[in-house]
Amino acid sequence: MNPKLINVLKRNAVGYLFLSPWLLGLIGLSALPILASLYFSFTRYDMLTAPDWIGLDNYREMLLNDQKWRNSLKVTLIYVLLGVPLQLVFALSIALMLNRGIRGLRIYRAIYYVPSLFGGSVAVALLWRQLFGGEGLVNLLLRQIGLPGHNWIASPDTALYTLIVLKIWQFGAPMVIFLAALKQVPTELYEASRIDGAGRWKQFWRITLPLITPIVFFNVVMQTIQAFQAFTPAYIVSRGTGGPLDSTLFYTLYLYQKGFTHFQMGYAASMAWVLLIVIAFVTAMLFLSARKWVYYQE
Amino acid sequence: MRTRLKAFAIILLSAVFVLGLAACGGGKSNGNGESAGGSGNTAQSGDSGSGETVEIRFTWWGDTARNDLYNAIVDRFEEEYPHIKVKREFGGWADYWDRLATQSAGGNAPDVVSMHQFYVADYAARGALLDLQTVIDSGELDVSLFPEAALDSGRVNGTLVMIPKGITMPGWVYHTATLDKLGIAYPDINWTYDDLIAISRQVVEKSGGTMWGTPDMGGGQLQPNFRYFVRQNGEDLYTEDGKLGFSRDTLVKWWSMWKQMRDEKLIPDAATSAEYDGVPLEQNLFVTGKVALYQIPANQIYLYEQQFPEGEIHMVRMPSLPGGQNGEYLEGAYLSITAQSKHPKEAALFINFFVNSERSLELFKVEQGSPANTDMAEFVKPLLAAPQARAVDFIQTVIPYATSAAYAPAGATEVEAAFKDNATAIAFGQKTVEQAADDFLAAANRILGQ
Known part of the structure; x- marks a missing residue:
């Protein structure tokens, strides 16, 4: 072998040795399973017998015939398109409120952050069932003020919106990031604009918002990707069914049902790859659009 | 000398890291699969040589009361067969089937699994269940006191793949x-x-x-x-x-x-x-x-x-x-042995104890239906509380109407x-x-x- 090459290898060997735990993890726990899933997506695989190569049949069936798949994609898109913007607007408003130099900021910040810590937890989803159920707290309050109750969780026209409200309620993580961004906005800009006669509203639109667009962008991307992959709330609130009438059948929930209830792991794998493509596409679009509206100070 | 020491230290360090990583990985899968941890042990305990302790796993669905009951039955089995240890796994009905499917796919299904008519074809058709005739022939499992109709309800395409724990009717x-x-x-x-x-x-x-x-x-x-x-x-x-x-x-x-x-x-x-x-x-x-x-x-x-x-x-x-x-x-709850089981004989001994022994039926009574073993059905009768006796009466009244399905x-x-x-x-x-x-x-x- 080329003595130079050996030298290079020798020099880097120690580095790779240090990297090895991470490398092994990447290959064994991520790369190989991902490749296996790609292979399974081209097979009929019931997990008990050997996979059976069927080419593009899974993808064809999904895109052309599967009504339930189409519906699950629709439900997920509604969840993302409504949930993410509303959650971020909410997070930003709270951050703006907290940023006005009130006393005990740390405590408020912690309190508002708590729901996010419980984020995907089973307990919160169970709580949601109670809150919005037929005999739940929400209906109790509505009846107190003389309005008729409604079975929010169990009606197909409202079930998804209770999950969107749950998403909005978990605004803590983006809020903390917004709060950090708001602190970075130079105060002299506000002083200067006040002298020029700008009100709070104008200050927000002309100074605050443009300066924090990189952070808005970051939050939009992260929350969008997360929302596409949401699973726990729908699984718990609908008891794994995605009901009533598939109105909360998130993409991931349908994927889970296909794989683990109906023994169609190959089909589930192909669904996962389509989801990956959808998320990649949406993220790419966001990055393209960012050129138009994200303002970096340099 | 010094460089060698260094190299040694590096290797030692990375070995520690790798081990740590493996432990993390293991912990993770435990968290998700709950019970996946036991899988490795079964394989390591090797062949069921005489005197050597063998570990089998048994899984069922049910509520808390049933879990206590089945744990007690398993304890009695372990007393009787000190060389067999039984690891227990249980969960609610829906979770049970999700988990069993995943375990079967991963090649670490329990040895003895609770089975049901509604799912048995899914498993039997895919070759996941042992033909129980093999353990009947070798003498571990005795079904001589089971009526033919009860055994028949455990056959899929002519192969006996499950034994009724109890027969019930809706x-x-x-x-x-x-x-x-x-x-x-x-x-x-x-x-x-x-x-x-x-x-x-x-x-x-x-x-x-x-x-x-x-x-x-x-x-x-x-x-x-x-x-x-x-x-x-x-x-x-x-x-x-x-x-x-x-x-x-x-x-x-x-x-x-x-x-x-x-x-x-x-x-x-x-x-x-x-x-x-x-x-x-x-x-x-x-x-x-x-x-x-x-x-x-x-x-x-x-x-x-x-x-x-x-x-x-x-x-x-x-x-x-x-x-x-x-x-x-006919409906009921059944027991099967998985085809992957490393210890089918011990698994069969367990089923035999579960459905044929007074020590077990004394506790089971009619938990998941009336015992299919006719002697045992008689044995549990005096032990029953009023509502359980009513259930047995109902089942016996209705069974004559039953036809194959x-x-x-x-x-x-x-x-x-x-x-x-x-x-x-x-x-x-x-x-x-x-x-x-x-x-x-x-x-x-x-x-x-x-």
Whole structure:
């Protein structure tokens, strides 16, 4: 072998040795399973017998015939398109409120952050069932003020919106990031604009918002990707069914049902790859659009 | 010298890191799979040499009370066979099947698994279950006291793949105190669907609209309710060769009957039904006093009676169809040995102890149905509390009506999902009965045609 090459290898060997735990993890726990899933997506695989190569049949069936798949994609898109913007607007408003130099900021910040810590937890989803159920707290309050109750969780026209409200309620993580961004906005800009006669509203639109667009962008991307992959709330609130009438059948929930209830792991794998493509596409679009509206100070 | 020391230190360090990583990985899969941890041990304990301790795993579904009971039975087995250790895994009905599917796929299914008619074909057709004739021939498992019909209910395509823990039959129950209070006469054991509707009307009327007659049983699981109806019509859910076995006409009649009851407000509205779908026993519509009639398997009578401070739970047959056939078929909870098991002999000894020994049946009684072993059925009789004795009486009264039933083909869970979806769509007024029937048949034929 080329003595130079050996030298290079020798020099880097120690580095790779240090990297090895991470490398092994990447290959064994991520790369190989991902490749296996790609292979399974081209097979009929019931997990008990050997996979059976069927080419593009899974993808064809999904895109052309599967009504339930189409519906699950629709439900997920509604969840993302409504949930993410509303959650971020909410997070930003709270951050703006907290940023006005009130006393005990740390405590408020912690309190508002708590729901996010419980984020995907089973307990919160169970709580949601109670809150919005037929005999739940929400209906109790509505009846107190003389309005008729409604079975929010169990009606197909409202079930998804209770999950969107749950998403909005978990605004803590983006809020903390917004709060950090708001602190970075130079105060002299506000002083200067006040002298020029700008009100709070104008200050927000002309100074605050443009300066924090990189952070808005970051939050939009992260929350969008997360929302596409949401699973726990729908699984718990609908008891794994995605009901009533598939109105909360998130993409991931349908994927889970296909794989683990109906023994169609190959089909589930192909669904996962389509989801990956959808998320990649949406993220790419966001990055393209960012050129138009994200303002970096340099 | 110094560089060598350095190299050694580096290797040592990275070894530590790698080990740490492996531990992390293990911890993770434990967290997700709950019980996956035990898998490795079974393989390591090697062949079942004499004197050497062997570990097998046993899994079942059920509530807390059943878990305590089965743990006690397993403890007694371990006393009797000190060289066999039994690891236990359990969960609720729905989680149970999800987990078993995943474990089977991962090649670490437990040795002894609880099985059910509805799922057995899925596993048997894929070669996941041991042919139990092998362990009967080698003498570990004795089935000489099992009636042929009971054994037959554990055969799929002629192969014996599961042994009944208990045989049970479904029926409809009412709570005597509730009907007394409402002043409604108890239904006859041979009642009809018209009686079901008539009693429901009385319930709504006499309770002043605070109760419904029954929950909405038009959708949900395909069996037992809908299955009894199609069998009474001379059909069945599936044919022997795995196609849909009933006609559109029968399906339309069934859903129309429930739609009529819904329109008359004899059963809960769609949203209420959806809310109570899948809640635990303590919270269901019957136990909370919102409906007067309910369908359960007979072995659960005593569980329901515990929920009421006074009165008794009585059971009648599934409603019959005047001029129709009998819907009854044998049902129960079963035990199987997985094909992957490294210790089929020890697993068979365990099943043998579970279904044939007084030490086990003394605890089991009729937990998941009446024991199929005829001697044991006699043995448990004097041990039973009143509601359990009532269950056994019911089962014995009804079993003579039972005829054989074809097993569900692979894909049955998906057919059931389509059935449930379309029934719910009718309930929410999104489809007419005819539309829903057409949609269901199209979906089911597509699933089973594959």
